Amino acid sequence: MTILDRIIAQKEKEVNELKAIYAYKQQPKQKRKSLYDQIQGSDTISVIAEVKRASPSKGDINQTVDPIAQAMQYKKAGAAAISVLTDRQFFNGSMADLSAVAAALPEIPLLCKDFMIDRVQIDTAVDHGASIILLIAAALKEEQLKDLYDYAKSLEVGVLFEVHNEQEAETALKIGADMIGINNRDLKTFEVDLSVTERVAALIKDERIALVSExxxxxxxxxxxAEAAGAKAILVGETLMRADDIKATMREIRIPLGRAVR
Structure with missing residues (x-):
């Protein structure tokens, strides 16, 4: 059983619990800026900066982090969006972290970073302040991905559609994803290879699609x-979580976008 298999098995348990206890409140939401529009309109690479305590591949990263303070530093340093890990068992995150960041930063795009397998998780994420959710192609069948994608869009929630190979990229294109995240980490082995972005991005020629290297x-x-391959944005977690000077690190990675026709 791969790490991804274990995570999805845990998510199935969590979804059953959510359905038993969670009532979607449908409260009026604060209107956040569109991450898609920001990526497409930026002259520099857009940085989705992540609040992340731990991961299965790296273990503890920063268990004592204050999510609000971290997110505020990201925003001041020029992040285009904040990503908050909400998986508890494998990443030691929580919906409480998402709610706290959402309340403190009411305008910046906010990504709920989790393994979505059911509509109730999208409802929960939105109710805790998320304006974007993550869909992982490796985790679900095409029909499930399409259902969750369409449901999120019906709620005016942005979707970062994550792929790792050419076949998954074809699925993203078929579904009509406008933000495609290319994950350089294989979620089955957790090995990282930056050439994945180069290989998969070569299939995605439509400039209307916002490509994110993860x-x-x-x-x-x-x-x-990543930018040379066609990425207009990057999702960065561990590097920023371990940075002694977040502003300096952000300045280093927010490179100008090339305007040459690819």
């Missing part, structure tokens, strides 16, 4: 490699 982004050189 995982393994540590240096300016890494960002340049």
């Amino acid at each position: 995982s393994g982004i540590r240096t300016r050189k890494d960002v340049l490699q």
Whole structure:
């Protein structure tokens, strides 16, 4: 059983519990800026900065982090969006972290970073302040992905559609994803290879799609490699969580976007 298999098995248990106890409140939501519009309108690479305590591949990263303070530093340093890990068992996150960041930063795009397998998780994420959810192609069948994608869009929630290979990219295109995240980390082995962005991005020629390179982004050189492949944004967690100077690190990785026709 792979790590992804274990995570999805846990999510199935959590979904059953949610359905038993959770009542979607449908409260009026604060209107957040569109991450898609920001990515498409930016002259620099857009950074989705992540609040992340731990991960299965890296273990503890920063268990004592104050999510609000961390997110505020990200915003001041120029992050285009904040990503908050809400998985508890494998990443030590929580919906409480998401709610806290949402209340403190009411306008910035906010991604609920979790393994979505059911509509009730989208309802929960929105009710805790998220304006974007993550869909992972490797986790579900195409019909399930389409159902969750369409449901999120019906709620005016942005979707970062995550792929790792050419077949998953074809699925994203078929479903009509406008923000495609290319994960350089294989979720079955958790190995990282930055060339994944180069290989998969070659299939995605439509400039109307906002391409995001995810995982393994540590240096300016890494960002340049991703940008050259066609990425307009990057999702960065561990590098920023471990940074002694978040503003300086952000300045290093927010490179200008090339305007040459690819």
